[in-house]
Amino acid sequence: MIASIAVIGAGVTGTGTAWQLAKRGHSVLLADPSLAKPIPERPADRDLNGSTASLGVLMGHAFRRSSGRARRLRQRSMALWPAWIEQLNHPESPLQLETPLIQLAGSAEEAQRMQQLVDARPVSGLQFIASNMLDKADPVWPQAGHGAMLSERDGRVDPLQLLKALKRSLIEHNVERRATDVVELQRPDSKPRCKWRLITAEGRNEEVDLVVICCALGSAKLLQNLGHQRPMDAVLGQVLELQLNKSAKQWTGWPAVLTCGGINLIPQGQDRLWIGATLEPGTKADPAAIETMKRLNDLAPAWLEDSQLLGQWHGLRARPRDRPAPLLEELEPGLLLASGHYRNGVLLAPATAEWVGQHVDKETITSP
Ligand SMILES: Cc1cc2nc3c(=O)[nH]c(=O)nc-3n(C[C@H](O)[C@H](O)[C@H](O)COP(=O)(O)OP(=O)(O)OC[C@H]3O[C@@H](n4cnc5c(N)ncnc54)[C@H](O)[C@@H]3O)c2cc1C
Numbered sequence: 211m212i213a214s215i216a217v218i219g220a221g222v223t224g225t226g227t228a229w230q231l232a233k234r235g236h237s238v239l240l241a242d243p244s245l246a247k248p249i250p251e252r253p254a255d256r257d258l259n260g261s262t263a264s265l266g267v268l269m270g271h272a273f274r275r276s277s278g279r280a281r282r283l284r285q286r287s288m289a290l291w292p293a294w295i296e297q298l299n300h301p302e303s304p305l306q307l308e309t310p311l312i313q314l315a316g317s318a319e320e321a322q323r324m325q326q327l328v329d330a331r332p333v334s335g336l337q338f339i340a341s342n343m344l345d346k347a348d349p350v351w352p353q354a355g356h357g358a359m360l361s362e363r364d365g366r367v368d369p370l371q372l373l374k375a376l377k378r379s380l381i382e383h384n385v386e387r388r389a390t391d392v393v394e395l396q397r398p399d400s401k402p403r404c405k406w407r408l409i410t411a412e413g414r415n416e417e418v419d420l421v422v423i424c425c426a427l428g429s430a431k432l433l434q435n436l437g438h439q440r441p442m443d444a445v446l447g448q449v450l451e452l453q454l455n456k457s458a459k460q461w462t463g464w465p466a467v468l469t470c471g472g473i474n475l476i477p478q479g480q481d482r483l484w485i486g487a488t489l490e491p492g493t494k495a496d497p498a499a500i501e502t503m504k505r506l507n508d509l510a511p512a513w514l515e516d517s518q519l520l521g522q523w524h525g526l527r528a529r530p531r532d533r534p535a536p537l538l539e540e541l542e543p544g545l546l547l548a549s550g551h552y553r554n555g556v557l558l559a560p561a562t563a564e565w566v567g568q569h570v571d572k573e574t575i576t577s578p
Contacts, residue, residue: 211574212236213419216408218392218432220245221261222369222559223548224424225376226294230563231422231570232383239386239416241408246389249373253449253523260426260555263525265449265474265486266369267467268557271334272313272361274327280534283561288363290560295367303375308466309365312339315356316471324359335362347463349454352470352509365466366476369556390414395421395432398544406544420573422546422566426528429537429549438541441531442550444493448500448524449486451478452517471507482520495524527552538565543573 213236217228220242228240244259253263270288275281291307299305315321321338328338337360344354380387391411398404405417423429426442433440461477468475476484485506488499500522506514528550530537535552546569548562555562 213570213574214405214417215239215420215422215570216241216392216406216416216418217422217424218242218408219424219426219428219549220387221259221424221426222264222372222376222556223261223426223551223562224422225261225373225380226559227422227424227548227563227566228385229376229379229383230567232380232385234567234571236570237386238383239388239418240380241388241390241392241410241416243389243391243411245387249370249377251370252521253370258523258525260525260527260551261369261373263447263449263487263523264369264556265467265476265484266366266372266556267311267364267469267474267476268307268366269311269361269364269467269469269554270557271331271336271364272311272327272359274323276330283536283558284554286564287558287561290564291367294560298372298375298379300375300378303371303378305367305371305375307365307367310335310360310362310465311364311366311467311469312358312360312465313469314344314351314353314358314471316353318356321357324357328359335364336360337362348460349513350511351464351468352475352506352511352514360465367556372556388416391428392432394435395545397436397542420544420546420570422548422570424548426549426551426555427526429528429547433541433547436541436545438547440533440537440547440550442528443491443531445527445529445552446490446493446495446524447487447527448490448495448503448522449484450500450504450519451521452483452485452504452514453520454481454483454513455516455518470509473503473506483514483517485514493526527555536562538562540569540573546570 270284394409396407408416530550537550
């Protein structure tokens with residue numbers, strides 16, 4: 211059955227979900243005040259949600275856990291990414307999966323754990339790189355003394371290009387876009403054919419068969435009115451854009467993403483680097499946290515210390531309180547929650563959209 215579905219929130223979760231639902235033939239409405247503005251050209255250009263602030267790192271295979279929901283979601287997303295890229299890539303919004311990703315070991319023990327992981331997963335595209343192989347990179351890597359793990363299928367996708375590509379696809383699939391806040395949700399009463407009602411900030415009423423909440427930190431408030439408690443805490447992340455003094459024209463030996471002590475270093479263009487992202491509870495950026503990050507916890511090589519600051523930005527992640535991220539739940543008939551992705555919303559966008567699509571299919575097949 212074709213359903214009318216409202217997706218609330220147009221970050222990467224909501225936009226990806228709206229696109230996939232429209233592809234399944236549903237009539238989709240996407241609501242978010244941010245839809246009034248174009249996707250920024252650069253993250254530093256304006257106020258950001260989690261998605262526009264993100265680095266877009268996709269670390270699906272270089273993940274230690276070998277079972278459980280988190281691993282299944284990561285693996286499923288990484289399996290879906292190539293098809294997403296292929297379908298979304300367009301001359302007006304070119305998109306590619308930039309690979310590989312390399313994690314530097316911080317100690318001999320960590321190197322040993324990496325080696326064990328590589329040995330345990332022979333067909334996962336993971337390789338261990340011994341420390342004597344790491345000295346060819348130019349500019350040199352920080353902390354290259356213990357070896358590293360290379361993941362050939364992990365890497366990153368440019369989140370702004372992704373959002374632009376998704377926006378194009380929404381138009382192509384006739385997704386109705388409403389640049390407004392949803393201020394209240396009202397559940398259908400028991401009369402037959404009664405629908406969910408959305409009240410928007412302008413006081414408009416929209417009626418739909420199903421609602422999917424993808425509002426990150428805005429989700430809890432909408433749910434509270436309906437009696438569902440899903441509190442989430444803000445965890446701020448800061449990113450720096452640096453101009454290197456030493457020309458790094460080739461980034462010889464550098465991967466798409468280099469991870470050092472949990473900090474991501476991402477080459478940009480010929481001689482720029484993005485470095486991020488901090489984990490700061492709350493909504494206020496701490497200048498000390500960004501200083502520590504720029505020094506890579508005192509592991510920064512001289513060329514990084516000497517770099518010039520070109521720009522910086524921050525965004526908020528939504529971390530579910532007392533529940534594992536993300537929150538993928540059918541809260542009651544016709545009400546789905548796909549939110550609280552915390553650190554991995556970009557990585558998990560394809561698996562999230564698939565989960566929503568499958569639940570919508572289940573509901574629309576079983577509903578009278
Ligand atoms: C600095 C930083 C770096 C990151 N790096 C990575 C990374 O490398 N890889 C990765 O996978 N993840 C990363 N993340 C995490 C990732 O960005 C988030 O998990 C992801 O963006 C969450 O997407 P979302 O669509 O759920 O939420 P958001 O992108 O935050 O979007 C939520 C949207 O909901 C809208 N909204 C809220 N309330 C309402 C309402 N009542 N009505 C209508 N709309 C509403 C908001 O306007 C907003 O646009 C990073 C995050 C930050 C901050």
